[in-house]
Amino acid sequence: MRVVIAEDSAVLRAGLVEVLVDRDHEVVSAVGDAETLLAAVAEHRPDVTVIDIRMPPTYTDEGLRAAVRLRSEMPEVGVLVFSQYIETRYTDQLLAGRTGGIGYLLKERVADVDEFIDALERIAVGGTALDPEVVRQWLGAGRRTDSLAALSPREYAVLALMAEGRTNSAVAQRLSVSDGAVEKHVGNIFAKLGLEKSCADNRRVLAVLRYLEGDT
Incomplete structure (x- = not known):
């Protein structure tokens, strides 16, 4: 770098x-x-x-x-x-x-x-x-809205760890679940936030920004 x-x-x-x-x-x-x-x-x-x-x-x-x-x-x-x-x-x-x-x-x-x-x-x-x-x-400070209400508590926890920049494996370690379980949660997060597959956009980063902005 x-x-x-x-x-x-x-x-x-x-x-x-x-x-x-x-x-x-x-x-x-x-x-x-x-x-x-x-x-x-x-x-x-x-x-x-x-x-x-x-x-x-x-x-x-x-x-x-x-x-x-x-x-x-x-x-x-x-x-x-x-x-x-x-x-x-x-x-x-x-x-x-x-x-x-x-x-x-x-x-x-x-x-x-x-x-x-x-x-x-x-x-x-x-x-x-x-x-x-x-x-x-x-x-x-008041930026959070109810726009992420569709996420389950576990999905929200996964997204919060994604916001810290953690990989799926690191999230799995932190939550004491399997990598496969995290992958499933991440897929559900993308679906519930309406983030479809696209070669132009990084869905993981977009999901984090949705979490931070509270704007779905």
Whole structure:
């Protein structure tokens, strides 16, 4: 992957660079503020960006606003918001508008480096990686509707784990069921959400976006 990092902490920024380079990824730019981030992405057109929320000059939501702008202006670039904060003010804009290539992870809840790299690689190829606590707070802010009511409790649980970016095997492990059972639930989810087979659309990502947007 070609990666741009935006993190105001010099120590953490250097650590992220080292982790990625050690795993043979290319960090084309590592910056400490949102404006420089936007310029770096425009120049290098990376596969994915890693963006902290609170950066200079006000240390409030500069990074999140930059992420929303990147999603709008450069949709081919994957975006991972990687922060210790959950900010819901711009989450609608961040998660809506296109399918996949998006993640929002909390620094203190990433268990190990491999988990972080796996999430970043998924985002770079158009997948999702969403911390369940981010999803919970976003839905709790009033975005959830009854449009997913057709799903059974188990199907909803499967879809929630899909939103975290987990594979069918990982979902099966988490729910202590067989891979075949998960495949059946996923098929039911697609059917109930009206997501027909299409070579142009990733139904898995579309289902996750329906879950997040509550819009069937």
